[in-house]
Amino acid sequence: MRKKLLLLFLFLTSALYSQTGKIAGQITEKESGEPVPFVNVGIEATNMGAAADIEGYYAILNVRPGKYTLRISAVGYRTVVLKDVQVSIDLTTKIDMELEQESLELAEDVIVVAEKPMITKDLTASTALVGTEEIEALPVTEFSEVLELQAGVVGGKVRGGRSGEIMYSIDGVQITDVFDGSTVIDVNTSAIQEMQFISGAFNAEYGRALSGVVNLATKEGGIETGGSFTTYFGDYFSTRTQIFRDIDSFDPVNILNFNGTIYGPIYKNYVSYFLNSRYVYFGGWLNGKREYNPWDITTNLDPAAPLDERYVIEKTGDGEIVNMNWNEKIYVQGKITINPFAGVKINYTNILDKIRYQDYNHEMVLNPDGRYKRFRWSNTNILGITHALSSSTFYTLNFSNFFKEYKHFVHEDLDDPAWTHNRLLDQEPAEMPSFNTGGEYKGRYRRVTDEYGVKLDFTSQVTRIHQIKTGVDLKLRTLSEYSANLLTWIDRNENGIFDPGEDGISEPQITGNPFVRVRAPDINNPDENMSVNTFISKPMEFSFYIQDKIELDEMIVNIGVRFDYFEPDGKILTDPSDPDIYRPRKPENIAKTLEERRRYWYKEATAKYQLSPRLGIAFPITDQGVVHFSYGHFFQVPRYYLLYSNPEYKFDYGTGNLGIAGNPDLKPEQTISGEIGVQQAITENISIDLTGYIRDVRDLTGTRADEIYIFGGTNKYSQYVNSDFGFIKGIILSVNKRFSDNWSASLDYTLQSAKGNASDPNATRNQLAGGVQPEIQLIRLDWDQTHTVNGTFNYSTSNCGFSLIGQFGSGFPYTPSQSMNLSKLLNNSELKPSTVNLDLRGYYDFYPFDFMKMTIFTRIYNVFDIRNEVNVYSDSGTADFTLTEYLRRQGGKPEIINTLDEYYRNPTFYSEPRRIEIGFTLNFE
Numbered sequence: 073m074r075k076k077l078l079l080l081f082l083f084l085t086s087a088l089y090s091q092t093g094k095i096a097g098q099i100t101e102k103e104s105g106e107p108v109p110f111v112n113v114g115i116e117a118t119n120m121g122a123a124a125d126i127e128g129y130y131a132i133l134n135v136r137p138g139k140y141t142l143r144i145s146a147v148g149y150r151t152v153v154l155k156d157v158q159v160s161i162d163l164t165t166k167i168d169m170e171l172e173q174e175s176l177e178l179a180e181d182v183i184v185v186a187e188k189p190m191i192t193k194d195l196t197a198s199t200a201l202v203g204t205e206e207i208e209a210l211p212v213t214e215f216s217e218v219l220e221l222q223a224g225v226v227g228g229k230v231r232g233g234r235s236g237e238i239m240y241s242i243d244g245v246q247i248t249d250v251f252d253g254s255t256v257i258d259v260n261t262s263a264i265q266e267m268q269f270i271s272g273a274f275n276a277e278y279g280r281a282l283s284g285v286v287n288l289a290t291k292e293g294g295i296e297t298g299g300s301f302t303t304y305f306g307d308y309f310s311t312r313t314q315i316f317r318d319i320d321s322f323d324p325v326n327i328l329n330f331n332g333t334i335y336g337p338i339y340k341n342y343v344s345y346f347l348n349s350r351y352v353y354f355g356g357w358l359n360g361k362r363e364y365n366p367w368d369i370t371t372n373l374d375p376a377a378p379l380d381e382r383y384v385i386e387k388t389g390d391g392e393i394v395n396m397n398w399n400e401k402i403y404v405q406g407k408i409t410i411n412p413f414a415g416v417k418i419n420y421t422n423i424l425d426k427i428r429y430q431d432y433n434h435e436m437v438l439n440p441d442g443r444y445k446r447f448r449w450s451n452t453n454i455l456g457i458t459h460a461l462s463s464s465t466f467y468t469l470n471f472s473n474f475f476k477e478y479k480h481f482v483h484e485d486l487d488d489p490a491w492t493h494n495r496l497l498d499q500e501p502a503e504m505p506s507f508n509t510g511g512e513y514k515g516r517y518r519r520v521t522d523e524y525g526v527k528l529d530f531t532s533q534v535t536r537i538h539q540i541k542t543g544v545d546l547k548l549r550t551l552s553e554y555s556a557n558l559l560t561w562i563d564r565n566e567n568g569i570f571d572p573g574e575d576g577i578s579e580p581q582i583t584g585n586p587f588v589r590v591r592a593p594d595i596n597n598p599d600e601n602m603s604v605n606t607f608i609s610k611p612m613e614f615s616f617y618i619q620d621k622i623e624l625d626e627m628i629v630n631i632g633v634r635f636d637y638f639e640p641d642g643k644i645l646t647d648p649s650d651p652d653i654y655r656p657r658k659p660e661n662i663a664k665t666l667e668e669r670r671r672y673w674y675k676e677a678t679a680k681y682q683l684s685p686r687l688g689i690a691f692p693i694t695d696q697g698v699v700h701f702s703y704g705h706f707f708q709v710p711r712y713y714l715l716y717s718n719p720e721y722k723f724d725y726g727t728g729n730l731g732i733a734g735n736p737d738l739k740p741e742q743t744i745s746g747e748i749g750v751q752q753a754i755t756e757n758i759s760i761d762l763t764g765y766i767r768d769v770r771d772l773t774g775t776r777a778d779e780i781y782i783f784g785g786t787n788k789y790s791q792y793v794n795s796d797f798g799f800i801k802g803i804i805l806s807v808n809k810r811f812s813d814n815w816s817a818s819l820d821y822t823l824q825s826a827k828g829n830a831s832d833p834n835a836t837r838n839q840l841a842g843g844v845q846p847e848i849q850l851i852r853l854d855w856d857q858t859h860t861v862n863g864t865f866n867y868s869t870s871n872c873g874f875s876l877i878g879q880f881g882s883g884f885p886y887t888p889s890q891s892m893n894l895s896k897l898l899n900n901s902e903l904k905p906s907t908v909n910l911d912l913r914g915y916y917d918f919y920p921f922d923f924m925k926m927t928i929f930t931r932i933y934n935v936f937d938i939r940n941e942v943n944v945y946s947d948s949g950t951a952d953f954t955l956t957e958y959l960r961r962q963g964g965k966p967e968i969i970n971t972l973d974e975y976y977r978n979p980t981f982y983s984e985p986r987r988i989e990i991g992f993t994l995n996f997e
Contacts, residue, residue, distance in 0.1 A: 091244045091289040093159040094539075095167055096131040096623075099124050099144065102170040111146040111171070116153075117295055119414055122463045131533050134458060134466045135159045137203070137266035137289045142167065142186075150174050152182045160201045161268040161287050162275075164194050164623065190696065190753040190810065194621075194628040196688025197272030197702040198224065198747060198763050198804070204291070207261050209866050209875050211913035211931045213329070215261050219286060221862050221877065223804045223820035224271040224765075227855035227884060231271055231767060232800030232826030233283030233743075236711045240286045243421060244529070245454050245472045248280065250611075251521050251551060251712045256474045257425040257450050262302070262333055263348040263405050265289045272765065273702035273745045276617040276632030276686040277541060282708045282743040282769070292409045292419065293344030296997070297336030304329045304929075304991025308357040308984075310937050315977050316985055317359040317437075318393045326355035326395070327989060338408075346407045356397035357987070358979050360437040362389040366482075366492045367586040368439075368510035370499040379503055380966045386510070394440040399429030415460035423452040434978050435508050438970070442482065442497070442512035450476040458529075468529030479518040486558070491590045493580045494560060505960065505976070506969040514558040514590065522550045539621040541632075547613040551712060556604040561589040596666075598654040607719040609736075612639045613709065619686075630688040636707045637681040642715055642736020643674035648791075649783045651721035651733065657783040677736035682707045696753035703746040710738045710773045714792050714833060723782065723789055729841045730782075732775060732834065735792040744768045749804075761806040772796035774830050775837035777846050790837035798828025799850065815867045826856040831900075852885040852900040874914040881907045889946040902949055907940040907983065925995040933987040940983035951981035 099111040107128030114121030115132065118140075124130040137160050145151040149171040159165050172182070192199075200222045212218050224231050230238055236253020239246060247256040268287040270278070278285045307326035310319045328351075335346040368386040375382065403425050410418040426449040436443050452474040460466040483490060497511030527545040534540050580586045593600035619632030645651055650658045653666065653673045661669060686704035693699055717734030724730065749763030774796035779788040802824035809817045829846075830836055831854040836846040859882040866875040885900035915929040945954035957976040 097167040099128040116141040190759040200269040202267045211911040229855045230283035237283035239281035273704040276619045276634040293335040293346045299334035302331040302993040306989030310985035328353045348405045350403040355395045358397040358432040360440040364439040366442045366512040371581045397432040402426045417458045419456045421454040438507045444480040446480040464533040472525040542618040552608045558590040627691040634684045640677045640736040642677045706743045733791045757812045767800040769798040773833045820862045822860040826853045871917040877911040927993040931989040937986040943981040
């Protein structure tokens with residue numbers, strides 16, 4: 073089927089979508105108001121333009137987002153030069169112009185500065201457009217921080233959806249990692265020309281998303297040479313030392329950033345380049361202390377002795393403070409743009425993103441070297457060819473490839489002599505809550521997503537009213553995963569003879585030797601393969617859509633339909649009651665060899681497809697007001713880890729629920745979304761936007777309440793199925809004041825209810841395993857924040873200014889572990905405390921040289937160092953107290969490794985403390 077679809081694709085001339093907009097309007101005579109035909113409308117510094125028709129109408133397609141200068145000229149009329157014309161992704165910038173007749177007294181060109189309208193009349197779904205100037209003005213460093221400020225984003229989720237329901241794209245090419253729904257790369261903000269965020273019922277051209285779409289249009293070179301260099305440094309500074317270790321001293325190199333950009337022509341008007349690179353080290357705010365090393369041994373001398381005399385605890389650490397949530401990133405992005413001849417443009421983009429980091433682990437706070445080292449890198453290549461067949465028709469051919477690898481381990485080399493005995497990982501005194509006193513993790517993990525994509529764009533302004541877009545997209549992927557718990561071997565003598573298996577290894581507390589040899593388990597050995605999982609899959613996705621944008625004077629309509637097709641390339645069980653091919657339960661299966669069982673044990677998962685209609689309408693109610701309505705059906709293949717988890721259905725012997733199996737035969741997850749909204753300009757600089765929305769979510773991935781019993785009836789397992797559902801409704805009120813009189817501001821308020829039967833695909837299985845009956849009613853989802861407020865303020869003069877970001881959120885729900893009023897505790901029936909935050913950026917500009925502008929800036933995050941409780945103990949509803957801690961104190965036992973306050977004041981329960989950054993930017997022109 074993959075070959076057939078590839079052949080079909082090569083014969084289709086169509087498109088997925090492009091990251092461009094349109095400039096259109098009508099040219100009339102100023103005195104009479106009559107249309108002026110055959111007027112030339114061109115975009116300066118480009119070869120783009122159009123001629124007006126007999127009625128004075130013109131349209132320029134395929135214009136990249138940004139600001140442009142238009143030159144409007146006709147014989148017998150004064151030429152008009154219109155500056156600062158803003159173009160955005162997918163939108164029409166309407167420029168109507170009146171021309172004056174030419175005379176000897178009025179021979180000079182008319183210079184006009186365009187003003188962006190407060191109301192975008194062709195938005196048929198809620199859409200936020202953030203340009204490079206807005207990004208640079210805010211106290212943000214990553215594009216994800218910009219996204220979190222947008223209306224409808226609550227708790228990191230879009231309009232009540234789960235994680236992984238957003239589609240990300242760069243320059244028209246999807247860059248979502250289908251394995252978990254994350255981005256393949258974190259695009260540098262200084263390389264972004266415009267970010268478009270669609271949270272409403274988006275058009276048919278967008279797919280593989282249930283909640284939202286993020287389009288990133290990146291910068292490219294031009295006819296002018298320029299560049300910039302930015303560096304900043306900083307650290308966290310807080311008085312909350314009872315929560316955060318070593319946070320009251322300022323280390324200016326705990327955060328380091330170096331970012332450089334250069335662009336310009338290689339061969340003027342034909343070849344240009346854009347290059348951006350960044351290095352950043354982020355030390356983090358969650359610190360540990362190296363009091364123990366992984367090889368330290370804790371020995372229980374006498375279980376009957378007093379607790380403070382019972383243990384001999386080896387402690388060889390150097391006592392250094394260790395950053396425990398640090399990361400280091402190298403980012404390089406390059407783009408070559410070629411204009412070989414009129415109407416043809418070629419872009420090649422390469423992006424390298426490489427990150428190494430570690431995550432905080434509260435139990436390992438005194439033994440930080442026993443944690444996993446984590447690595448992620450990706451390489452993205454995009455080749456785009458755009459060909460304008462006429463002034464009203466163009467196509468774009470895009471080829472893309474991205475490769476993303478993630479892995480983690482403690483030691484990369486299996487022969488590393490530093491591997492330690494498994495017993496050391498759980499040796500600390502158990503009589504009191506104690507941090508880890510030695511040992512290290514033995515897991516190894518590697519995952520790769522390798523994707524090749526081809527798509528063709530075809531867009532045509534068929535008439536003045538109808539713009540047709542049609543598209544086809546083919547994605548061929550290879551996914552692989554390797555997960556293993558290493559087996560240990562210990563050297564028993566000088567001749568190198570090893571004794572395999574944990575049972576044959578003496579306790580390090582007896583031998584005094586903490587070190588062992590390790591090896592990977594054999595996947596073909598039934599005695600070992602429970603410790604290893606691996607798979608390689610080659611799924612395929614194909615999609616097609618057709619869409620018409622109808623632009624009438626009194627109404628804008630986007631109507632279309634989308635077709636999605638998916639082949640999972642996975643295997644499902646022929647007999648679910650006997651799942652494990654290595655450890656069969658039924659006698660007739662036990663009697664056969666492994667190779668014989670392979671012939672009938674599995675069958676192929678079936679292909680899935682869906683048709684999704686979309687409709688969006690916008691119509692003006694006044695000259696400064698517009699109402700929009702959108703509705704659509706949306707389709708998304710479940711995140712691939714849900715399809716391929718435990719791909720061989722391996723379950724060991726035991727009792728109760730033995731675990732969860734993936735399901736390559738999962739159906740697509742679906743959402744029906746609708747919204748209605750109104751935009752209204754109150755003054756020439758202030759507008760409001762009020763939008764109401766609903767989302768009916770079906771066929772989400774969950775775990776079945778009716779567990780699958782394994783032959784013999786003593787144990788069972790769960791499997792992912794399309795069992796979860798939800799219903800979300802909300803209202804968004806936005807007020808925007810654009811920059812005038814030296815200031816601008818915005819305020820977004822979201823009132824939302826997000827309910828469903830489960831917040832996580834594993835929820836039902838976990839409830840059953842814990843002896844709790846799963847929910848059969850709608851409950852509040854984990855990210856159901858009723859009230860969310862985001863505000864920004866920017867004040868700027870010719871050479872200095874400041875900006876603020878303020879945020880407020882009511883409490884997220886949590887499940888209490890006890891209640892005085894209910895005999896049955898309800899999931900997510902109580903609320904965590906509300907949160908509030910304020911960030912600040914200040915800057916000063918000056919010109920040390922004519923060709924250089926220097927900007928000195930500072931950024932302060934969480935200005936007032938507010939202690940927001942983002943997690944709470946379920947028995948108290950606060951991060952500051954738990955009943956368990958109280959009972960421990962009442963018990964009066966001695967504190968051996970750490971204090972109770974250190975153990976129960978988990979810093980991950982609190983928001984990030986105050987962060988201060990200071991830096992400068994040099995701009996060369």
